[in-house]
Amino acid sequence: MKQLLILSGKGGTGKTTIASSFISLLKQGETPACFADCDVDVPNLHLIFSDGETCLSQSTCFNRRAVIDQSFCTHCGVCEEHCRSGAMKNGVVNPYLCEGCGVCELVCPVNRDGHKAVQLAEINTGDYTVSDTDFGIFSTAQLKSGAGATGKTINAVKQNLASFCGESQVAVIDGSPGIGCPIISSIAGVDLVLLVVEPSLSSMSDLERILKTVRQLKVPAVACINRADISPELSQQIQLYCQEHELPILEEIPFDPLVIRAVNHSRPVVDYDNSPAAQHIRSLFEKTLQHLQQL
Amino acid sequence: MKIAVLSGKGGTGKTFVSVNLAYIQDHAAYVDCDVEVPNGHLFLPMDRASFEPVDVMIPSVQTDRCNGCRACVDFCAFHALGYAGGQVIVFDNLCHNCGGCRLLCPQKAIIEHPYNIGSIRTGNFEHVHVVSGSLNPGQMQGSAIIRRMIAQTRPFPNQILDCSPGNSCHVVQGILEADMCILVTEPTVFGANDMRICIELLKLYNKPFGIVINKSLDTRNYIKTFCREQHIKVLAEIPLQPELAVLNANGQLAAKQPEYRRIFQKMLKNAHSLVAPQNL
Structure with missing residues (x-):
């Protein structure tokens, strides 16, 4: 082809x-x-x-984005200091600026049962479709x-x-x-x-x-x-x-x-x-x- | 007021809307945030523009320190690091310059060095302060250029931020900085569809916004009906006119002519009326 x-x-x-x-x-x-x-x-x-469209396949687009667990985030500001995309502000992630690099998770000093207060998660960002038209x-x-x-x-x-x-x-x-x-x-x-x-x-x-x-x-x-x-x-x-x-x-x-x-x-x-x-x-x-x- | 277009x-x-809106104001800054294909400078050519290269920091690996643990390769979300022939290889143009590999390396084998991705030109066209960012062809990521331009122009109270099409992070950077947004559309099925996608984005940010209908063909178009139903203000309508198309194709400012200047003055006045004075 x-x-x-x-x-x-x-x-x-x-x-x-x-x-x-x-x-x-x-x-x-x-x-x-x-x-x-x-x-x-x-x-x-x-x-x-x-x-005349019939759907042949549909799947979800996933992208990695930072997510903060507010239940144990101490708002120390270390992630904001290291984020070069400007996606962290006052303990809140802007998912539209976050590039999913993982630096925030890397530097986060708060750890509870092996989980950081900020972690990357796979976020559903839309759908892929293939159809027969x-x-x-x-x-x-x-x-x-x-x-x-x-x-x-x-x-x-x-x-x-x-x-x-x-x-x-x-x-x-x-x-x-x-x-x-x-x-x-x-x-x-x-x-x-x-x-x-x-x-x-x-x-x-x-x-x-x-x-x-x-x-x-x-x-x-x-x-x-x-x-x-x-x-x-x-x-x-x-x-x-x-x-x-x-x-x-x-x-x-x-x-x-x-x-x-x-x-x-x-x-x-x-x-x-x-x-x-x-x-x-x-x-x-x-x-x-x-x-x-x-x- | 800062307006993102x-x-x-x-x-x-x-x-077309951005350069003319900047031109009809006494002291406005025009910021071209469409760094992949910037065109505002064709309409607002600068006298003696200052040129500033924009570099980002990318990694290089000191081979004498690297023990081949590959932690950096595994960490890199953008596949900008590889491991072959007993050493780490950096794919410069895939790097998103997050700095994670340097922070992570247990051997402190990674240092960063500047890497040029584009430039910013700053100057004046008549009374307009012009800032124009440009990404080098072949580079992936222009966000750092937009961030720098926005930070540098922040002291200017009146700004027009000319954004890129689509609704990527580049556009979001403009929206976040603006007091209000102008959505330019055309009365076609494609124009209306893409406008609706953009409106969803604007609603997430709770920014006041209005619509400009460009290349308007008749008085009864469905964009107007849609705006009326959704209670969205139409700030101005610009007719589809061969004369305007020719002016624009040749990089001329329509607002230099009184009959078109009036359209942009009305647009600016309507844009101001959407923003409560206490928010400025």
Whole structure:
């Protein structure tokens, strides 16, 4: 199975629009698609692909977090002094800042029957699900508010996909914005990254950062320019930048109001025959598949 | 007042709202907490910015002291330490710099040394004090950069904290520091879904917050209905206009033009009205 990951650095450039269209186009092909949503902080693919869904597997995400037993904590403040995440304040743990390193438990001087007053515990932070949909096998996670995406959650979503994908030849993975931990975990092990850029100074600046990240991990990348006609000048600059950095631009997709309508009807835009964007996304799909197969 | 600007979904216009809100105030600090992909500096380019590298402390093992007990390897929650060829190996970019291995080592064989993960640039754009953090590509963890920026800017009474999308610990750091939060959304199914996730997070912290509807298409959108039902204040609505999109794409400040300046002034006034004066 070849894995395609869609990233952008900047948010809102059209990752999910392109991912959902690819998934729909794969369904029309010979082999069923399988796909995953690695934007586990704020996942959106499930809003489009829940039709005909049957759950194949559900499991709980666990993360280690510090928990204080107030019945014998003496509020000595030693854990707060040593915690470098700023998660301890006045004898209370902020679970959203705690990284689960275990330093607090290590330094806690209060011991009762072999238990420290502050200890790490496995906390339920959400659910992983794998389902069989009309479009193929779908792996995602729904985290509890503030749980935060971690490398561990992303790896689990990808592993779940791999263990259920069966005969599928191509996996489409929707990524999250940024360049840090969740993105690095999503890149690990994929065959090709498709970068979605839009003609704005912000998106161009972020392209530079995401490309550096992808290149450090030695994964091949291709790009497309979304809403290219909004600023032909900036699109031209993106073309030049990509030429210099040997990043192939497979397609320029025009701005199309139908994209917003498609999102609001929870449908992939390629379902709309008269959409100009859809035509270009179809062509992008063909070229991306060719790239993927040559790898 | 300190305002954290959040969104859940990316690309709804956090930076657009943040830089303009900072610009219409006489003495405000703009703090770019989206350290993975910071863009505020494109709108607020600094004169003679000062540059400060941000280092974290990571371990190195003094091999002459290490007896190979592997207690550090077993302790490390992030798999940043391994043991091979008779010695401990440190995977620098997996380290969360908690310092646990050094505290734990029975042989006192672990020392810490600074390791660069990014930088903070500080300067002024016209009357705006700009602080912009940046994580080096390939690094995992930007939290230390955000912590440092927030600590350094704490004396500024008026701040705009431009947060990252999602609802990770990066966003929580901004929320904790703020007096109130502005959630920027767009009237799409995705925008609404991600906004609801973000609202759950904000409710955990009991912070006053209001909504800004960006790229608003018509007067009857369901975000407004949702806000009315949930008693959430809509602070402003910014119309979907090609002119605004072009200004924003080119790194221009919309608030330099009177008709858009008015939108941000009203937004700021509404934001102030949500915070009781005694809490400021």
